[in-house]
Amino acid sequence: MRLNFRRGSAFANKKAKKYLKNKKPEDIKSVAVIRHAAIGDFVVMRPFLIELKVFFPNAKITLSVDRNAMYGMPKDLVDEVHIIDKVFVDNKSKKTGMFSRLKQIRELPKQDILFDLTDSSLTLLMAIFAKVDIKVGYSYRAFRRLFYDLSVLRSDFVLESQSMLHQLNILGANTKHYPLEYGLTKESRDIKNPYIIYFAGASIQARCWGEENFVMLIEKMRNKYSDYQHIVLKGIKEDEQFDDIYAPFADYENVVHQNTLPLEGIYDYLAKSSLVIVGDTGIRNMAIASNTPTLGLMWAMGISPLRYLPKVKEHQVVFNSDYLKPSVDEVLNSTIQLMDGLYESNDEKN
Numbered sequence: 001m002r003l004n005f006r007r008g009s010a011f012a013n014k015k016a017k018k019y020l021k022n023k024k025p026e027d028i029k030s031v032a033v034i035r036h037a038a039i040g041d042f043v044v045m046r047p048f049l050i051e052l053k054v055f056f057p058n059a060k061i062t063l064s065v066d067r068n069a070m071y072g073m074p075k076d077l078v079d080e081v082h083i084i085d086k087v088f089v090d091n092k093s094k095k096t097g098m099f100s101r102l103k104q105i106r107e108l109p110k111q112d113i114l115f116d117l118t119d120s121s122l123t124l125l126m127a128i129f130a131k132v133d134i135k136v137g138y139s140y141r142a143f144r145r146l147f148y149d150l151s152v153l154r155s156d157f158v159l160e161s162q163s164m165l166h167q168l169n170i171l172g173a174n175t176k177h178y179p180l181e182y183g184l185t186k187e188s189r190d191i192k193n194p195y196i197i198y199f200a201g202a203s204i205q206a207r208c209w210g211e212e213n214f215v216m217l218i219e220k221m222r223n224k225y226s227d228y229q230h231i232v233l234k235g236i237k238e239d240e241q242f243d244d245i246y247a248p249f250a251d252y253e254n255v256v257h258q259n260t261l262p263l264e265g266i267y268d269y270l271a272k273s274s275l276v277i278v279g280d281t282g283i284r285n286m287a288i289a290s291n292t293p294t295l296g297l298m299w300a301m302g303i304s305p306l307r308y309l310p311k312v313k314e315h316q317v318v319f320n321s322d323y324l325k326p327s328v329d330e331v332l333n334s335t336i337q338l339m340d341g342l343y344e345s346n347d348e349k350n
Contacts, residue, residue: 001025001171006285010170011139018151018169025295028056032065032111032132034123036084036335039072040203040282043289045117047180048164049077052115053174064126068092072263075338076308077183082108088123102327105129113165119144119154136167156304159311178312182289186272189292194274195256196221197287201240202279209279209297209325211245216328217277218245221335228274233283234260268327275339278332282307288315293342299325313341 001020001222003012012231019166027342031052035045042088064082067089075081088094114130116123116137124346125149137144139151165175198218202208214232222230232246232255242257249255261269270276270283271290278284279297287294288310294315298305305317318326318334326334 003150003170004172005170010166010169010240011145011148011151011218013145013149014204016134020151025055025171025173026058028059028112029062030062030084030109030111030113031056031059032062032108032117033078033115034114034118034121034126036066036069036071036086036118036120038203038282040070040285042072042074043182043184043282043285044072044160045164046077046182046184046289047176048115048117048160048168049074050181051168051173051175052073052182053077053182055168055171055175056113058111062108062111064081073320084122090338094291101125102129106131106271116148117164117167133164136170138167155307158305158308160307163307174293178310179291180310185267185271187290189274190272193229195231196225196252197231197233197258197270197276198231198245198280199235199278199281199283200242200245201235201237201283202281206314207280207298207300209331213328214242214245215330217331217335218255220328220332222252224336225339226254228254230255231258231273232256233258235283236260249341274315274343275335277335280308293338295310297326297331298322334344335346 001023026253041350061078062080062082063078064084067085068087074309085096088096092143105271108130111132113134113136115134116127119138124147127137133147137148138154139145140154145151152170156165161180162177168175198214200208200211200214205339206249218230225322232242234241246257269291270287270292273292277289277295284294284296298317298319299321305319309315310319316334316338318331320326
C-alpha cells in the first residue's frame with residue numbers, strides 16, 4: 001500500500017510508512033473499527049464498512065461499541081463486536097473507572113489496523129492501549145498525531161460519511177462517493193400512494209423545531225399536497241409520540257399518526273416515501289441511507305449542516321446564516337421548491 005498525499009492534507013509517521021511499504025490490502029487479516037455512537041451515527045458509517053470489506057477482502061472486521069449505544073449497530077457488516085462500558089451495567093448513573101475500561105480495551109484481540117471513527121477521550125485511550133500494528137484516526141486536533149500512525153483532517157464541510165472514507169483513501173482505496181452504498185433497502189418511492197413523513201424529534205431537545213411549527217406546516221402541506229398522505233411518525237422515545245401534533249388532524253383522512261416501526265421495517269417505509277421533513281436526528285440519516293429525499297431543519301450554532309448534507313438535489317437543509325430558527329413559511333417554501341424540482345415535471349409527463 002503506497003501513501004500518496006500532499007503534506008498537510010494528511011499525516012503518516014515513519015512506523016506507518018515502514019509497515020505499509022511491502023503490504024498489500026490482501027495481506028491485512030484483522031481490522032478493528034471504533035464507533036461509540038447512536039443509531040444515526042451507525043447508519044452514517046455503513047458506506048465505510050462496505051468499502052472496508054472491499055479493500056481488505058481477507059480481513060476479519062471487529063466493531064468496538066459502547067454498550068449503552070448498540071441499537072441499530074451494523075452487525076451485518078462486521079464479524080465480531082467488542083464492547084466497552086462507559087457506565088456500570090447495573091447502575092447507569094455511575095461511570096466506570098479507568099481500570100475496568102483498560103481491562104475491556106485489552107480484551108480486544110490483536111489487530112493489524114485500527115480505525116477510530118469517533119475521536120473521543122475514551123477512543124484515544126483505546127488507540128494508545130489496544131494491541132494493534134497501525135492506528136488510523138482524525139487529526140483536526142494536532143496533538144492527536146502523537147497517538148495515531150496515520151491521520152486525516154475531519155472536515156465540517158463534506159458529508160460525514162465521506163470524512164470516514166478519507167481514512168481508507170489515505171491507504172489508496174478508490175472508494176465510491178455518490179451515490180453512497182448503505183445496503184439497507186431495495187425499495188423505492190411509492191408513486192400510486194405517495195406520502196410525506198414528518199418527524200418532530202431531534203438529537204437534543206434544544207434542536208427541536210417545535211411541535212406548534214409542525215402543526216402549522218402540516219396544515220399548509222395537507223392542502224397544498226392533498227393527494228399525498230401526510231405521516232406524523234412516532235419515535236422510540238417517550239417524548240417522541242407527537243400526539244399534540246396529530247390531534248388537530250385526527251378527523252382528516254390524509255393525515256396519519258404512524259406508530260413506531262421496528263428497525264427491520266423502517267428503512268423500507270422511509271424508502272417508499274416521497275420526502276422526509278426532519279430536524280437534526282438519526283431519522284434523517286436513516287432516510288438518506290434509504291435513498292429518500294430529505295429536508296433538514298438545522299440552525300444550531302457550531303453545527304455545520306454541510307456535514308450532514310449529501311451534495312445532491314434530493315437533499316436540502318433549511319439553514320439561515322444567522323443561525324435563527326427557520327420560520328414555517330421558510331420551511332414551506334423550501335419544501336415546495338424541493339418537491340417541484342423532484343416530482344412535478346416527471347409526474348406531469350407520466
